[in-house]
Amino acid sequence: MAEGDTVKKPSSWRILGQALRDRKTGFMLLFGFASGLPFALFLGTLFAWLTEAEVDLETMGVFSLIGLAYAFQFIWSPLIDKLDLPVLRRLGKRKQWIIPMQLLLGAILVTMAVLDPRSQLGMFSLLAGIGALASATQDIAINAWRIDVADEKATLDILSTVYQMGFRLSSLAGGALALIIAERIGWPQTYVIMGGLLLAIGVAGLFAPDTERGSSGESDAEVRALRRAGELSPTVRYRALAIVGLLWAGAIVVLLDFMIRSMTALPENRPDPTEFTLAWGPWIIIATIVVPALVAGWLAGQQRRGANLLAEDAPAATGASFALDHLYRALVLPLVEFVGRMGWSLVLILALVLTYRICDAIWGTFAYPFYLGELQYTKDEVAFASKFFGVGAIVLGLALGGWLLTALGRMPTLLIGGLLAALTNLLYADMAAGGRVISAVADGTGFSALVSSFPGGSEKLARLMVTIGGENLAIGIAGAAFVAWLSSIVSKQFAAVQYALLSSLTLLVGTLGRGALGQMIERQGFYDVFILTTWIGVGAMVLVLAEWWRQTRPGGHGVVAAEAKDAAVVPAE
Numbered sequence: 001m002a003e004g005d006t007v008k009k010p011s012s013w014r015i016l017g018q019a020l021r022d023r024k025t026g027f028m029l030l031f032g033f034a035s036g037l038p039f040a041l042f043l044g045t046l047f048a049w050l051t052e053a054e055v056d057l058e059t060m061g062v063f064s065l066i067g068l069a070y071a072f073q074f075i076w077s078p079l080i081d082k083l084d085l086p087v088l089r090r091l092g093k094r095k096q097w098i099i100p101m102q103l104l105l106g107a108i109l110v111t112m113a114v115l116d117p118r119s120q121l122g123m124f125s126l127l128a129g130i131g132a133l134a135s136a137t138q139d140i141a142i143n144a145w146r147i148d149v150a151d152e153k154a155t156l157d158i159l160s161t162v163y164q165m166g167f168r169l170s171s172l173a174g175g176a177l178a179l180i181i182a183e184r185i186g187w188p189q190t191y192v193i194m195g196g197l198l199l200a201i202g203v204a205g206l207f208a209p210d211t212e213r214g215s216s217g218e219s220d221a222e223v224r225a226l227r228r229a230g231e232l233s234p235t236v237r238y239r240a241l242a243i244v245g246l247l248w249a250g251a252i253v254v255l256l257d258f259m260i261r262s263m264t265a266l267p268e269n270r271p272d273p274t275e276f277t278l279a280w281g282p283w284i285i286i287a288t289i290v291v292p293a294l295v296a297g298w299l300a301g302q303q304r305r306g307a308n309l310l311a312e313d314a315p316a317a318t319g320a321s322f323a324l325d326h327l328y329r330a331l332v333l334p335l336v337e338f339v340g341r342m343g344w345s346l347v348l349i350l351a352l353v354l355t356y357r358i359c360d361a362i363w364g365t366f367a368y369p370f371y372l373g374e375l376q377y378t379k380d381e382v383a384f385a386s387k388f389f390g391v392g393a394i395v396l397g398l399a400l401g402g403w404l405l406t407a408l409g410r411m412p413t414l415l416i417g418g419l420l421a422a423l424t425n426l427l428y429a430d431m432a433a434g435g436r437v438i439s440a441v442a443d444g445t446g447f448s449a450l451v452s453s454f455p456g457g458s459e460k461l462a463r464l465m466v467t468i469g470g471e472n473l474a475i476g477i478a479g480a481a482f483v484a485w486l487s488s489i490v491s492k493q494f495a496a497v498q499y500a501l502l503s504s505l506t507l508l509v510g511t512l513g514r515g516a517l518g519q520m521i522e523r524q525g526f527y528d529v530f531i532l533t534t535w536i537g538v539g540a541m542v543l544v545l546a547e548w549w550r551q552t553r554p555g556g557h558g559v560v561a562a563e564a565k566d567a568a569v570v571p572a573e
Contacts, residue, residue: 022154025162027208031098031142032166033173034201038105038135040174041194042066042128048179049187053117066132068255072284073136075252077500078330080140092210094145101138102202105131109195113188143503144496147487148211157410160484161402164476168394173197176387223325227314232299234321236308240295241328247287248331254280289501292335293346299332300340334494335501341491345550349489352547353505355540356418356482359425359533360475366521374526375431377464380456385464393469397476404477405484411548414485417478418544422537424471429530431467438463 043066080097088096108131115124146163150156174194182190227234258276302308317325339346371382404413430437442448442462451462490498520529 024149024151024154024209025158027205028146028154028159028162029166030201030204031145031208032163033170034102034105034166034198034205035135035139035142035163036167036170037174037194037198038109038131039070039167040171041109041178041191042132042135043070044171044175045178045182045190046128049182049191050117052187055117055121066128068259069129069132069136070139071281072251072255072504073140074497074500074504075248075255075288076137077140077497078334080137080144081334081494081496082326082330091206094141094148095205095208095210097141098138098145099202099205101134101141102198102205104134105138106195106197106199106202108134109191109198113191113195140496140500143487143499145210147490147495147499148492149209150487155406156487157405157480157484158402160487161398161405161480164479164483165395165398168391168398168476172387172391176383223322223329224316226325226329227310227317229310229312231310232302233308233310234314234317234325236299236302237328237332238324240299241324241332243295244292244332244335245327247291251284251288254284285505289505292332293339296332296335296339297346299336303340330497334491334497337491337494338498342489348543348546348550349502350505352540352543353486353502355536355543356414357478357506358540359421359537366517370428370432370526371464375464377460381461381464385461385468389465390468390472393472394476394479397473398480399476400473401477401480405480410481410485410488411544411551413477414481415541415544415548417474417481418537419541420474421471421478422534422541424474425530425534425537427467427470429527429534431463432525432527432530435463438466442466 085096085100088100090096091099108127112124112127112131115127117124142163146159147156150159178190178194181193225231226237258271258280262270316322342349367386368382371377371386372379377385401413401417404416408416427438439448439459442451442459447466448459448462451457451465452459486502487499490502517529520532
């Protein structure tokens, strides 16, 4: 190349085209669909089937336990990161978990189809519970797979966007489409179809690429490295492990106790899952994330200061000590790596994780009361606007978000998406105040006339569609950027644990926020709530700007996980 010549940067459309042609992108769409389908079935349409089978509401309460598997999936994420399954390990590091879970889920759905929910409720609920655990487990592995296989062609940003597209499309297939199919051929046949889809994806997944699983010898070598000179002394590590291990064990005992009492107690004595999540959810997060993060911060500080380090190589661990070293590496080291890499920036990271999607995390509980109660829409109108039109708007938003990620970069898209998502709360505020602005937009663009021309359409429905469509379009852009950013800051070496822990933090803000928001709605009405959530969303954008500035600084620890080697850190765009 002649001096002075410059390398022309590929256009965003070319980069996007290369990513979409990569086979990893196709498998990511399938895996995203497989991730969202059980979620839609177990936490949505299953209750419609039970209602049709005339199962009483108190008995249905047992099935709400299924949501706990998704809420607390980070509890067993260390197993997914470090445990090899006999024989299945040949499939690859992540596929050894993904493929069996998908095949198990498919078999469970087909088996549920041959059961009668009324006369075989015990087996029916047991299968649903096992299915939820399998679904949550595949979610952990799929998120880690996405981070592991991303490269220069199938970038982390594009894979994260495509994953969410698959997830959203499956929510439509497992929700509204499943209801339509069941109305015509029945629930058992519908679940056979859905189970067949998961079985087919599981078979197709055998051909998906994956990172190679290291041999057991390599894993043992990594553990032995903990006893080299300059590493923390075993005594200090074991004390930290004892604290973290006891806290995690306590959280598991609390969850198991609640689940056992829920499954065995009489309906009138059965604990309420919502009350349990409200009362114990924050404490479980504190015990399994907050306190362990503080312990990890102390350990990282010891290493930086050169305190409590081995002066020379320690003798190789054997027996119980070797097992404890393995447990430390699986449970504590992912936290130490993340906290040590981020330093005080961890406070900014956690604040952004907690606030960026705060409106989505809280609002879902109150959406239907607002549509059906406050605005007096019919169930059919809400179903069409939110399930069909709304899902289409989200998918369009995700596609736009994926292009923005390629054209502008991760942080600009994170800012744009978050700001748009915050401002769409004003659409709901206008609806709560009578909808004059929304009506003017719908009428002025001809959208009201278009919707009214269809059977069942009306100007009132057009207003709801504009509101939900605008919000979901913004949510799609914000969601694409947020998942890409969250995936970029974790280490490939500990992807399953770190991503599961960070994503679970939305549970904390959702759990605490719903009660306060419900009280505010009762006292002041929906309008003031939407104004408040708008300001909260705008405030989160200040954190996005701070994170953007952090990543531009030398040593800002912005990571592109696709390009990281093991736990290496490279600057983000």
